[in-house]
Amino acid sequence: MLEIILSIIIVLSAILALIQKDLLKAAILTGFSAAALAALFQVLLAPDVALTQAIVGAAIVPVFIALAVKKTQRSDG
Amino acid sequence: MIMVQIVILMTSAALIVIGLYSAIFIDNIIKKIIGISFIEEGVNLFIVTLGYKAGGVVPILMPGMDPAWFAANAAAPLPFGLVLTSIVIGASTLAVMLALVMVLYRRYHTLSTKVMLADTSKREEYDE
Amino acid sequence: MKLYDQIFNVVKQFRKLFSPGPVTNADVSGSITAEIFLIVSLVLSAILLRHVSILLAGLVTLILAIVLISNIPLIPKFKIEQEDSLEKMLFYAVVTLALIATFMYWGGNLV
Amino acid sequence: MNELIPLMVIVPLIAALLISTISRFNTVTKVFTFVVALCLPLIPILSNYGLHYFGGYEPMLDTVSGVIYHPAITYSFTFLQQIFIGAVGLLTFLVVFIYLTKYKKVSGPYLFLLFLGTAAVTAMMLTDDIFHMFVFFEILALAQVGIVAASSIDYSYEMALKYMVLGSIGSPIMLLGIGFLLALTGSVNVTDIAVAVHNGLVDVTSPVFLLSLALIFFGWLYASGLPPFHTIKSGIYSKAEPHGAALLQSFTVISMISIVMIMFRIYASLPIFEVLIVFFSILAMILGVSLALTQTDFRRMIGFLAVGELGFIGLGIGLGTNFSITAGLFQALNEIIITALLFIGFGAIVNATNEVDTRKLGGLLAYHPKVAIMLLIAGLAMAGVPPLSGFQSKLMLVQASLSCGFPEISILAIMVSIATFVVFVKTYYTMFLKPKPNDLNLEGKEVPKAMIFAMAVLLIIVVLLGIFPDMATGGISNFVGGIL
Numbered sequence: 001m002l003e004i005i006l007s008i009i010i011v012l013s014a015i016l017a018l019i020q021k022d023l024l025k026a027a028i029l030t031g032f033s034a035a036a037l038a039a040l041f042q043v044l045l046a047p048d049v050a051l052t053q054a055i056v057g058a059a060i061v062p063v064f065i066a067l068a069v070k071k072t073q074r075s076d077g
Numbered sequence: 078m079i080m081v082q083i084v085i086l087m088t089s090a091a092l093i094v095i096g097l098y099s100a101i102f103i104d105n106i107i108k109k110i111i112g113i114s115f116i117e118e119g120v121n122l123f124i125v126t127l128g129y130k131a132g133g134v135v136p137i138l139m140p141g142m143d144p145a146w147f148a149a150n151a152a153a154p155l156p157f158g159l160v161l162t163s164i165v166i167g168a169s170t171l172a173v174m175l176a177l178v179m180v181l182y183r184r185y186h187t188l189s190t191k192v193m194l195a196d197t198s199k200r201e202e203y204d205e
Numbered sequence: 206m207k208l209y210d211q212i213f214n215v216v217k218q219f220r221k222l223f224s225p226g227p228v229t230n231a232d233v234s235g236s237i238t239a240e241i242f243l244i245v246s247l248v249l250s251a252i253l254l255r256h257v258s259i260l261l262a263g264l265v266t267l268i269l270a271i272v273l274i275s276n277i278p279l280i281p282k283f284k285i286e287q288e289d290s291l292e293k294m295l296f297y298a299v300v301t302l303a304l305i306a307t308f309m310y311w312g313g314n315l316v
Numbered sequence: 317m318n319e320l321i322p323l324m325v326i327v328p329l330i331a332a333l334l335i336s337t338i339s340r341f342n343t344v345t346k347v348f349t350f351v352v353a354l355c356l357p358l359i360p361i362l363s364n365y366g367l368h369y370f371g372g373y374e375p376m377l378d379t380v381s382g383v384i385y386h387p388a389i390t391y392s393f394t395f396l397q398q399i400f401i402g403a404v405g406l407l408t409f410l411v412v413f414i415y416l417t418k419y420k421k422v423s424g425p426y427l428f429l430l431f432l433g434t435a436a437v438t439a440m441m442l443t444d445d446i447f448h449m450f451v452f453f454e455i456l457a458l459a460q461v462g463i464v465a466a467s468s469i470d471y472s473y474e475m476a477l478k479y480m481v482l483g484s485i486g487s488p489i490m491l492l493g494i495g496f497l498l499a500l501t502g503s504v505n506v507t508d509i510a511v512a513v514h515n516g517l518v519d520v521t522s523p524v525f526l527l528s529l530a531l532i533f534f535g536w537l538y539a540s541g542l543p544p545f546h547t548i549k550s551g552i553y554s555k556a557e558p559h560g561a562a563l564l565q566s567f568t569v570i571s572m573i574s575i576v577m578i579m580f581r582i583y584a585s586l587p588i589f590e591v592l593i594v595f596f597s598i599l600a601m602i603l604g605v606s607l608a609l610t611q612t613d614f615r616r617m618i619g620f621l622a623v624g625e626l627g628f629i630g631l632g633i634g635l636g637t638n639f640s641i642t643a644g645l646f647q648a649l650n651e652i653i654i655t656a657l658l659f660i661g662f663g664a665i666v667n668a669t670n671e672v673d674t675r676k677l678g679g680l681l682a683y684h685p686k687v688a689i690m691l692l693i694a695g696l697a698m699a700g701v702p703p704l705s706g707f708q709s710k711l712m713l714v715q716a717s718l719s720c721g722f723p724e725i726s727i728l729a730i731m732v733s734i735a736t737f738v739v740f741v742k743t744y745y746t747m748f749l750k751p752k753p754n755d756l757n758l759e760g761k762e763v764p765k766a767m768i769f770a771m772a773v774l775l776i777i778v779v780l781l782g783i784f785p786d787m788a789t790g791g792i793s794n795f796v797g798g799i800l
Contacts, residue, residue, distance in 0.1 A: 020108075044085070045133055045134070045152040046152070049161055053121075053164055064172050064175055071179045071182065073182075093488075120489075120491050127498055166451065170457075174481065174484070177473055180473055190291055194292075197474055231750075235609045236610050238609055242605065246731060283607070287547050298538075299485070301543075305534055309529060313526035313588050
């Protein structure tokens with residue numbers, strides 16, 4: 001059951017990230033998707049991968065995107 | 078218990094399809110890059126699923142475990158090792174792409190792919 | 206006489222390929238070579254279908270030759286489809302991926 | 317001296333890291349870079365053939381099934397690896413030499429990228445582990461993007477970003493294919509996978525196996541720049557500095573043959589594999605050469621020609637006989653040398669004139685006769701004029717396709733050679749022989765001596781391989797006989 005909920009969160013937040021007009025929200029939703037993915041890795045008996053994914057996907061990548069958004073423009077237009 | 082794997086394979090397929098869709102149809106370059114990074118995540122999820130064993134244990138040999146029982150019940154660690162490398166590669170690729178976008182934004186002042194990454198061969202003006 | 210006029214128009218249309226800037230005779234002759242090379246090589250590679258079926262090869266070669274020759278100039282059209290814009294590159298890449306995967310999954314054993 | 321095998325990768329990697337840290341000290345960096353670059357072609361020549369197991373994990377014999385498993389990442393070093401690593405090492409040395417003499421103040425990051433790329437292709441060539449190859453393939457893509465972005469040519473950043481975006485589709489798809497193979501065989505070692513396929517442990521007609529071929533094949537198309545990636549590949553060649561482009565095309569050729577040899581060992585029993593390779597090779601030949609004919613930017617023209625020549629390599633491997641694969645690999649070796657020579661030569665012209673449009677050039681023969689003559693010989697070699705090396709490999713390819721029962725492919729190959737010749741002669745005429753335009757200022761601009769030296773070295777190899785093709789073909793033929 002847990003994996004189904006996590007899967008729905010991953011796919012839903014991925015789609016939501018791509019239809020946002022605000023790029024900062026898209027960055028946060030990407031991190032959300034990656035965090036759910038990390039939890040899913042833990043369910044799949046891969047704690048080491050989950051740890052890496054949580055750090056890289058849910059923390060570093062959204063920060064990179066947010067930095068890029070800050071240096072460019074925030075709205076998609 | 079095969080259901081878990083089916084759900085997860087569908088998730089990874091959905092992520093790959095989302096990525097391929099965004100590669101063609103999304104115009105904003107940052108969102109396009111985010112979308113393409115979902116392909117990588119979907120593939121990672123797929124490879125992790127290969128190592129999964131229903132009702133198994135984490136592949137770390139704790140003191141007090143019987144090695145024979147552990148070998149029969151632990152998840153396969155090889156795919157996990159591959160995915161670790163792949164996650165880091167994906168993050169570094171994304172960082173390089175975003176850096177290039179930041180540089181290019183200073184020249185074009187837009188994030189539209191149609192403007193920023195259009196055909197450049199005709200743009201080199203023929204100056205007499 | 207109609208074909209002659211058509212070929213003459215082809216040369217005029219090549220001018221657009223090299224704009225902005227002058228068109229030299231070397232460039233135009235290169236483009237005409239490319240035009241002929243493209244038609245001949247595509248028709249020639251269609252003959253390779255004879256290893257599948259001789260009738261099919263004959264049919265495809267004939268149709269391809271007629272379609273290609275009646276549609277000259279081909280090179281401007283070809284070049285527009287293969288320019289440097291990311292959209293076109295991504296489109297062709299994804300379409301190729303879809304075609305290869307579909308073809309292999311359902312038709313990989315037919316050959 | 318089997319210990320030298322891992323050093324072929326480690327030396328450029330460590331050198332790359334060291335150079336980027338010590339780049340504040342200009343003279344030290346220059347001397348160190350020169351010494352390391354000189355070592356690169358020497359290590360593969362001195363090393364013995366053999367296998368190297370990382371971590372010392374020897375292959376294990378499964379006593380039940382009688383199959384040998386390889387637990388370690390294995391590097392195998394044979395004649396084929398020796399000749400290609402030697403070629404790319406020599407090229408790296410020449411490119412670094414040109415770079416060091418061109419600029420007074422060297423840039424640490426740029427040298428880092430050059431050595432990183434060399435280390436990556438060397439590892440791809442040596443490795444027997446499909447995931448290891450994938451990792452270095454990604455590193456190579458990053459290094460290529462860096463080399464393109466570091467150039468001062470207009471629109472190089474755009475081209476680098478385009479290449480990267482396409483790459484971030486191509487490489488995960490390839491990883492997915494590797495994942496399918498892992499699911500089927502439980503191994504990432506190519507030898508183990510090949511043994512499993514040949515022993516019938518894997519159902520070769522199953523859709524999953526076929527799909528894994530399709531996905532890895534797509535990654536290969538991206539790596540080698542065959543259609544639909546021919547535009548971006550020729551684009552990055554034209555946007556890199558000329559000496560960088562010379563190295564980039566050798567990276568492309570080597571990653572192409574290393575991936576295709578791995579695919580060949582796994583999928584050779586499927587007839588569809590050969591059909592796919594031949595189809596895309598013919599497409600690359602036709603599109604590459606016909607687009608090269610219409611270009612006015614001569615760097616872009618060489619880029620398209622290089623893509624068209626890649627079709628010959630694919631053709632040789634796709635025909636699938638011992639003779640044709642030998643011809644394809646020999647063609648790959650020739651292409652590395654000849655295309656590098658062309659890129660360096662035309663780069664020298666860019667250096668001397670600051671102009672890339674053929675319409676604005678002319679009459680250069682009187683000003684740069686040495687470059688003109690060496691470029692002429694290189695162009696003739698690429699078009700396949702005897703007694704140069706391109707002629708030998710193309711003749712072998714034509715004979716191979718005739719003996720396989722495909723006379724159409726022979727005719728096509730000859731036509732492509734003729735069209736290549738037309739492209740070259742047209743460009744050569746407009747650049748060197750046509751009267752000089754009045755507004756072209758050529759006074760006081762010299763071609764760097766280092767470029768002429770590099771061209772001369774490459775030219776000697778072209779002529780030597782043309783007169784004595786047995787130096788390379790004999791060993792390659794033995795290698796191919798081993799994997800068939």
